[in-house]
Every structure is written in C-alpha cells, then in structure tokens.
Amino acid sequence: MPRKSRTDWLDRLADTGFRVLIGGLRRLPWKTRIRTMGWICVHLLGPVAGFRRRAEENLAFVFPDMDRATRRAVARECLDNMGRTIIENYSPLEQIREVATLQPFGPGWPAIEAARKTRRPIIFVSAHYGNWQAARAALNQRGYDIGGLYRPFNNPYANAHYVESIEAVGGRAYARSRRGLAAFLRTLKDGGQAAMMLDQYVADGAILDFMGQPAPTSLSAADMALRHDALLVPIYGRRLEDGFSFEMLIETPIPHTTPEEMTQALNDSLAHRIRETPGQWFWMHRRWKPGRLARRMAREAQEAGTADGPRAGA
Numbered sequence: 001m002p003r004k005s006r007t008d009w010l011d012r013l014a015d016t017g018f019r020v021l022i023g024g025l026r027r028l029p030w031k032t033r034i035r036t037m038g039w040i041c042v043h044l045l046g047p048v049a050g051f052r053r054r055a056e057e058n059l060a061f062v063f064p065d066m067d068r069a070t071r072r073a074v075a076r077e078c079l080d081n082m083g084r085t086i087i088e089n090y091s092p093l094e095q096i097r098e099v100a101t102l103q104p105f106g107p108g109w110p111a112i113e114a115a116r117k118t119r120r121p122i123i124f125v126s127a128h129y130g131n132w133q134a135a136r137a138a139l140n141q142r143g144y145d146i147g148g149l150y151r152p153f154n155n156p157y158a159n160a161h162y163v164e165s166i167e168a169v170g171g172r173a174y175a176r177s178r179r180g181l182a183a184f185l186r187t188l189k190d191g192g193q194a195a196m197m198l199d200q201y202v203a204d205g206a207i208l209d210f211m212g213q214p215a216p217t218s219l220s221a222a223d224m225a226l227r228h229d230a231l232l233v234p235i236y237g238r239r240l241e242d243g244f245s246f247e248m249l250i251e252t253p254i255p256h257t258t259p260e261e262m263t264q265a266l267n268d269s270l271a272h273r274i275r276e277t278p279g280q281w282f283w284m285h286r287r288w289k290p291g292r293l294a295r296r297m298a299r300e301a302q303e304a305g306t307a308d309g310p311r312a313g314a
Contacts, residue, residue, distance in 0.1 A: 015157035022090050030094055031244055034084045038243075041083030042076055046284075051079060055283035061290070062211045077279025081239060085131045090161075092168035095137055099246065102138040108233050108250035116144065119191030121230035125221050126237075127199035127270050128282035133169060134237035135248045136195055140170030147171030149184055149196040171195075188228040195235070196221055198266050199281075201289055206260055207297070210267045211274065215288050216296075222254075222262035232262060234269040239280055249273075 021040075025033040046052040055075035059066055066074075088095050115122050124146060126132040136146050148166050152175050153159035166173040172187070174180040174194065187194050198221060205216035225232040234251040254265045274281045 011155040011157055025087055033087050037083040037087035038080040041079045046079040051284035058283045074279050078283045081280055089133050089165050099134050099138040100141050102248050104248045104250050106250040107252045111253050115231050121188040121191050121228050122193040123221055123225050123230045123232050124195040124235045125198050125266050126235050130238040130280045132237055134246045135235050137169035138248055144193055145171055146193045146195050149174045151176050188230055201287055208264050208267055211271050213288050217263055219259040219263050222259040
C-alpha cells in the first residue's frame, strides 16, 4: 500500500476539522447556526486566514477615497455574509425549506419562463454575492433543473462534500474540467439550464473593466450562449437586512453581440449590485492581481512588438 503524502494527511486533517465544525453547527437551531458561523468568520477565520486584510486592500484599490473605518465595516459585513453563506449551503434541507416560497422578480423573470417552456437553453450567471445558491435552489423548487459549473478544490476530500452540497438543492455539479464542460454543454444542447460564476481572476481571460479596474475575465459564458443560442441571464440571491432571508433578482437577458461586449455587460451588472450593497460581495477574492496583470500586459506588448518588428538580418 503506497504511503500517504504529507499533503494528503494535511488535506484529510483540514477536511475533518471542517466537517466537525459544520456538523456541530448543524445541531443548532437555524438562525443560531447562521449567526454563529458569521461570527466565526468575522472574528476567527477572517483575521487568521488574512481574508479581512485582503478585503480591505481590495476595497482601497477600488475605492481609494473610502475611509479606513468604512473599509473595516464593509470587510466585516463581507466576512459575516461569507460565514452565513457557508453554513446555509451546507444545510441543504433547511435551505430548500427557507427558499421554497421565494418569489422571483425582475425583468428577466418572464423571459426565463418563456425559455423554459420552449426548451431554449439558459445560462444563469451569478457571483459570490449574497448567497448565489439561494436563488438556484428557489428556482429548482419551481420546476427548473439548474446545475452549477464549479472550480474543483485543491483538497479532494473537501471537494467531495462541496459537490454534494451543490447537488443537494437540485441540478448537477459540473467541474471545470474536460469531462465537466462536456456535460455542461450537453445540458445546453438538450435545452436545459445551468449556472456559473463570473467574478474570479482568470489568468488568460479577456482584460475587461470591473469596478473601474482592468480585470482578466473568462468569456466562456458568452461563448457558450452564442454557440447554443442560450439566454444569458444575470441572477442574484441578495441577502436582506434581517440577515436570514433573500430576494431573487433576475435581470434582463444579455443581448447576443460579441463575447467581449456580452461579458462586459455581465461585469457591469455585478458592479452595479456591489455598489448598491458592497458588503455582500466576497472582497477577499484576488480578483484583480494588478502586479500579475501588469507583467502579462508588458509581455504581450513585447511579443507584439517583436512580431511587428523587422526580421533579423533584414
């Protein structure tokens, strides 16, 4: 029997600790467990993991005129929302119960109902804002079958139960892999629905504007929408002031133009929501990476100059 690597044991240990935490919290009443996990992320996980510092740095990058006290308050709200979202998504039965009567609203609601009835494929695009799974779970209770495209965790043990949490509220989990993307595309080809996130750094993505800063962004959602004549619909599960309930926002489908224009429209949609309620977005993400982006742009400029320049010996 091959010897387990140190990384494997660390992965197991981290996953065991997480499972113990989640298992303990799930013994608590619904609102108590949500408040408790929010507190843990604000006061323990956020500071120890560096999430609070990173959130405040990103806020200063995007909002240079925001004072420190406001940045600290937004970062705290962000971490609280992160904790609440984690335990909500790892409590699928209770989550389904809570969102079962959630009423969709927004100009996109009639459009997606028409598309579902005619079996026109739909790509729902969301972000780490509010609780993205709440909206998907609520629509699945209304007859939809929305799976989710996800980025696999580095820790395979944690990834296994993350996939379970996605599928527990309906729909299939599609890994960002060759096999997962093939299944995602088959779903669209068959007139189904699927969801994906569009608010993380993609090293080779198109350089588009996000919150007033250049941000490499994947064009895959727009590409797939054009290829399969699918509706491309921004959707958000925004947390309400009570901290426990949500509203489901379904925006107007993005018109089919070019992948760059469509993706920029998605970025603009999310930016608008973040400016409305900045504490609901996951500011701890490394969304911009300005140093890495500057090196990429310099390299591309050099390669373009080399390609356009005179040949050696000419």
